[in-house]
Amino acid sequence: MRIFLVGFMGCGKTTLGRKLASRLSVPFTDLDKVFEEVTGKTVPLYFKEFGEDAFRxxxxxxxxxSDFPDDVVIATGGGAPCYYNNMDWMNANGFTVYISLSPAALAKRLETADEERPVLRDHKGTALVEFIAEKLKEREPFYKQAHLIAEGISLSAEKLASAIALHQLR
Ligand SMILES: Nc1ncnc2c1ncn2[C@@H]1O[C@H](COP(=O)(O)OP(=O)(O)O)[C@@H](O)[C@H]1O
Ligand SMILES: O=C(O)C1=C[C@@H](OP(=O)(O)O)[C@@H](O)[C@H](O)C1
Ligand SMILES: [Mg+2]
Structure with missing residues (x-):
């Protein structure tokens, strides 16, 4: 099965995706990494040089x-489902999972995350929580089109694998 993980920056797509792939014994791919391989630029550098519209x-x-294998876990970038017809495309080309987390929980992780995320710019503290809440409101209608919604707090790869398997049996 081709599994696309979607959700806001910091919900754990990359971290959990890698563990889920290992648990399912399938390869793991991160869309941001594929982006960097294809364009030859890191995401923050691409943003800086060409701007967000070009990045999208x-x-x-x-x-x-991309020529994704049939069996793979793909962590997407947080904005990917919300532009063009990407969410429809993922729903038609794989099984999509939205990892859902509150703005406060996301902010807690993103405040300390060292990876550069140009969309967050330099928001910190309560301004960061407010910024996330606003952006999540815009983005959630897309995320919620996923085949499965998983609560991201204390979500393990094991739990996620079971939830996906259960959903397949329905
Ligand atoms: N289950 C978790 N509990 C606590 N922190 C986590 C968890 N999963 C990821 N993180 C941390 O949150 C940050 C963002 O995780 P990441 O996997 O890069 O998210 P995403 O790819 O969705 O943006 C990282 O610093 C990571 O270590
Ligand atoms: O939400 C976004 O708009 C983005 C999320 C990032 O991926 P992560 O969700 O893995 O941080 C990356 O694609 C880029 O910085 C833009
Ligand atoms: Mg990521």
């Missing part, structure tokens, strides 16, 4: 022209 176009092309 390139991200769509990378997603929709």
């Amino acid at each position: 176009k390139a991200e769509r092309d990378v997603l929709q022209t």
Whole structure:
């Protein structure tokens, strides 16, 4: 099965995706990493040089022209489902899982995360929570189109694997 993990920055797509893939004994792919391989630039550098609109176009092309294996776990970038027809495309080309987390929980993780996320700019503290809450409101209608919604607090790869297996049996 081709599993796409979607959700806001910091919900754990990359971290959990790697563990889930290992648990299912399938390869793991991170869309941000594929993006960097294809374009030859890191995501923050691409943002800086070409801006967000160009990044979204390139991200769509990378997603929709990648030759993903049939069995794979793919961690997407937090904005990917919300631009162009990417969410429909993922729903048609795999099984999608939204890892859902509250703005406060996301902020707690993102405040300390060292990976550079240009979309967050330099928001910190309560401004960060407010920024996330606003952005999540815009993005959640897309995330919620996923085949499965998983609560991200204390979510393990084992729990996620079981939830996916259960959903497949329905
Ligand atoms: N289950 C978890 N509990 C606590 N912190 C986590 C958990 N999963 C990820 N993190 C931390 O949150 C940050 C963002 O995780 P990451 O996997 O990069 O999220 P995403 O790919 O969704 O943006 C990282 O610093 C990571 O160590
Ligand atoms: O939410 C976003 O708009 C983005 C999320 C990032 O991925 P993560 O969700 O893995 O941080 C990365 O694609 C880029 O910085 C933009
Ligand atoms: Mg990630």
